[in-house]
Amino acid sequence: MSLVRLHVEHPLGEGQIVPLDPAQAHYLFGVMRLGMGAEVELFNGRDGAWRAQVAEAGKKRGLLACRTQAGLQQDPPDLWLLFAPLKKARTDFVVEKATELGARRICPVQTEFTNAERIRRDRLQATAVEAAEQCGGTFVPEVTELVRLDRLLADWPEGRALLVADEALAGTGKAAPAGRLPRAPAAMLIGPEGGFSEAERARFDARPNVARLRLGQRILRAETAAVAALTLWQADAGDWG
Amino acid sequence: MSLVRLHVEHPLGEGQIVPLDPAQAHYLFGVMRLGMGAEVELFNGRDGAWRAQVAEAGKKRGLLACRTQAGLQQDPPDLWLLFAPLKKARTDFVVEKATELGARRICPVQTEFTNAERIRRDRLQATAVEAAEQCGGTFVPEVTELVRLDRLLADWPEGRALLVADEALAGTGKAAPAGRLPRAPAAMLIGPEGGFSEAERARFDARPNVARLRLGQRILRAETAAVAALTLWQADAGDWG
Numbered sequence: 001m002s003l004v005r006l007h008v009e010h011p012l013g014e015g016q017i018v019p020l021d022p023a024q025a026h027y028l029f030g031v032m033r034l035g036m037g038a039e040v041e042l043f044n045g046r047d048g049a050w051r052a053q054v055a056e057a058g059k060k061r062g063l064l065a066c067r068t069q070a071g072l073q074q075d076p077p078d079l080w081l082l083f084a085p086l087k088k089a090r091t092d093f094v095v096e097k098a099t100e101l102g103a104r105r106i107c108p109v110q111t112e113f114t115n116a117e118r119i120r121r122d123r124l125q126a127t128a129v130e131a132a133e134q135c136g137g138t139f140v141p142e143v144t145e146l147v148r149l150d151r152l153l154a155d156w157p158e159g160r161a162l163l164v165a166d167e168a169l170a171g172t173g174k175a176a177p178a179g180r181l182p183r184a185p186a187a188m189l190i191g192p193e194g195g196f197s198e199a200e201r202a203r204f205d206a207r208p209n210v211a212r213l214r215l216g217q218r219i220l221r222a223e224t225a226a227v228a229a230l231t232l233w234q235a236d237a238g239d240w241g
Numbered sequence: 242m243s244l245v246r247l248h249v250e251h252p253l254g255e256g257q258i259v260p261l262d263p264a265q266a267h268y269l270f271g272v273m274r275l276g277m278g279a280e281v282e283l284f285n286g287r288d289g290a291w292r293a294q295v296a297e298a299g300k301k302r303g304l305l306a307c308r309t310q311a312g313l314q315q316d317p318p319d320l321w322l323l324f325a326p327l328k329k330a331r332t333d334f335v336v337e338k339a340t341e342l343g344a345r346r347i348c349p350v351q352t353e354f355t356n357a358e359r360i361r362r363d364r365l366q367a368t369a370v371e372a373a374e375q376c377g378g379t380f381v382p383e384v385t386e387l388v389r390l391d392r393l394l395a396d397w398p399e400g401r402a403l404l405v406a407d408e409a410l411a412g413t414g415k416a417a418p419a420g421r422l423p424r425a426p427a428a429m430l431i432g433p434e435g436g437f438s439e440a441e442r443a444r445f446d447a448r449p450n451v452a453r454l455r456l457g458q459r460i461l462r463a464e465t466a467a468v469a470a471l472t473l474w475q476a477d478a479g480d481w482g
Contacts, residue, residue, distance in 0.1 A: 074458065100465050102457065136460045215482040216343065217315065219377045224341050227465065228472040235473055240457040 003041045003051070004032055005133045007140060010226035012047040012066055022060040029057045038135055040058045041070055043138040048073040075139050076102030077238045078184040080160075082109045082224055084192035085146065090223045092229035094190075095124050097223070100237065101230040107187075119146045149189075153203060163188040164204055165213045165229045167195050167220070181237045182211060188233060190226045213227035244292070245273055245283045245392075248381060253288040253307055254478040258296065261303040270298045282311055284379045296391045316380050316479035317343035318479045319425040321401075323350045324467055326357035326387065331464045335431075336365050338464070340372035340382055342471040343480065348428075349387045356434035360387045394444060404429040405445055406454045406470045408436050408461070421480045423452060429474060431467045 003180035006028070010018045020028065028034045034056050042064065043049045056063040081103040085091050091108075098106050106128065108119050124143045132140045156162070161182030196204075204210045215228050234240040247269070250469070251259045261269065269275045277295050284290045285304065291311035298303040309395030322344040326332050332349075339347050347369065349360050365384045373381045437445075445451045456469050473482040 033437065051357055097465055097468075100459060100461050102467070172450075214481075216475055216479075218341060218343055220341050220397075221376065223467065224338055227468045228342070231469040231472040232476055234457055240455075 003039055004028065004138070005036070005041045005043070005049075007129045007133055008042055008044050008064075008219055010044065012042055012050045014066060014068075016050075016066040017055065018042060018052060018064040018066065020062040020064065023061055025058060025062040029052070029059070029062060039067075040064065042066065045132075045140045046073060047140065049138050057240055070139060071137050076104050076141075077234075078104050078186070079230075079233060079238060080105040080107055080187035081226060081230065082107045082149075082152070082187055082189040083222065084111050084114040084190065085119050086193070086222055090221075091119070091124070092127050094223050094226045095127045095143060096131040097227045098230060099128045099137070100135045101227065102137075102139075102234060103141050103171070103230060104139075105144065106141050107144045107152070109149045109152055109189070110146055111149045111192055112197040112200060114192045116146070121145055131223055149200065150203070153207065156207070157185070159185060160188040160209070162204075162207070162210045163229070163233070164196075164210060164215045165190050165215055165225045166199075166201075167191065167215075167225070181213070181233050181236050182209075186233070186237070188213065188229050190229060193222055244280055245269065245275065246282045246284070246290075246296055246377070248370045248374055249283055249285050251285065253283055253285050253291045255307060255309075257291075257307040257405075259283060259305045259307065259464070263301040266299060266301055266303040269295070270300070270303060280308075281305060283307065284373070286373075286379065286381045286394065287314060290379050312379060314379050317345050317382075318475075319345050319427070320471075320474060320479060321346040321348055321428035322467060322471065323348045323390075323393070323428055323430040324463065325350055325352045325355040325431065326360050327376045327463055331462075332365070333368050335467045336384060338468045339471060340369045340378070341376045342468065343378075343380075343475060344382050344471060345380075346385065347382050348385045348393070350390045350393055350430070351387055352390045352433055353438040353441060355433045357387070357444040358450050362386055371459060377472070384446070390441065391444070394448065396446070398426070400426060402427040403445075403448070403451045404454045404470070404474070405437075405451060406431050406456055406466050407442075408432065408456075408466070422474050423450075424455070424478050427474070427478070429454065429470045431463055431470060 010154045038054045041049050042052050049068050050066045051063040051068050052066045080136040081098045131139050249259055279295045282290050283293050288313040291307045292309050292311050293305040293307045322339045326349045370381050
């Protein structure tokens with residue numbers, strides 16, 4: 001049986017004593033029924049993975065004592081995922097999958113054909129934490145606030161390639177073939193179900209360092225496109241090689 | 242606005258009159274509120290996509306008249322997806338995504354560490370139909386009955402390559418690199434959350450025409466692995482090229 005994994009904010013290292021917040025204490029001692037001396041695996045996104053033992057267990061509090069390092073810190077390549085928010089379950093899904101597949105940052109963006117006007121950033125960040133706990137990773141991508149696409153492009157960092165997954169390309173021969181995708185630092189942008197507007201397409205064309213990514217013959221739902229695009233990039237230009 | 246798409250069993254062609262079953266009539270006339278003369282797009286998995294008009298609209302019945310062909314039949318490459326059933330929502334998700342990404346056949350398999358002992362084949366087939374309606378495709382993959390992995394391997398068709406996505410390879414340097422995946426006819430097998438048993442691994446090793454597929458550094462959930470594996474295969478050996 002594999003150990004329960006828990007993300008904490010506290011520094012981790014030999015001899016570190018890590019206090020639990022009430023939700024973590026409830027999870028470890030109420031839900032998972034761990035007792036004194038039980039082992040868990042901790043990570044904080046900076047110090048790798050650590051085995052720790054329950055040193056104090058209360059209803060709403062507890063302490064864990066770090067014992068040995070179980071794994072080195074492993075950060076994913078410098079890839080951002082930009083996506084137009086979808087319905088709740090599918091937005092959660094995108095965040096969960098982007099965490100598993102190794103995105104460095106997850107940026108909800110508002111495009112012209114995006115209906116969402118706000119997101120629950122804290123809830124999406126919690127989804128990323130939970131996904132990192134489940135997938136054995138030591139890194140949690142940052143989920144940023146919802147930002148308008150035109151603003152994001154206006155401030156775009158020089159040197160960061162932008163790959164646009166454009167459903168209008170499905171079934172056409174146009175666009176960058178997978179197999180020669182730009183290296184990190186990079187970002188990929190998944191449009192909303194309604195696709196991009198003509199003005200947005202023109203804005204992409206006018207920028208340097210933008211490539212269109214074609215994802216096959218069939219039209220993919222936005223969340224499928226996100227997973228497929230991350231997979232292709234990781235296999236081709238990321239750390240799956 | 243794009244047309245409502247509907248999968249039917251009836252042959253499609255110029256002048257064909259297509260009768261609706263009660264569920265389809267309810268969907269078109271009750272839910273989507275289509276009236277006489279309204280257009281829909283039909284496909285049956287064999288005759289391509291056809292524009293049709295409502296010629297009779299009742300509460301539990303209706304007729305559609307085929308007008309013009311809107312697209313040729315497009316079958317995906319001969320790729321099967323074999324996967325160990327997960328919890329309900331995640332199993333539905335795998336079927337939906339495999340349809341979008343272009344699998345020819347979807348085969349739930351029972352491995353040693355699979356808990357599921359039965360599936361609702363009819364419900365999963367309906368999920369595949371709905372996914373095909375949504376993604377603009379003209380093909381619906383067949384969802385087969387749950388079968389034991391050892392039986393499936395005993396009857397394995399000669400000449401069909403088997404790619405095994407093995408989570409035990411995450412973080413190791415072993416296994417076939419993406420980029421040189423076997424062509425069609427092929428199948429990919431996604432294991433259960435608990436991975437494959439030693440006996441199963443030995444059985445893979447003993448067969449010709451089996452390759453292991455490594456999906457990156459991190460451990461992917463089974464449904465993520467299914468989407469990632471299908472994507473890599475389509476981009477490398479399928480019809481995304």
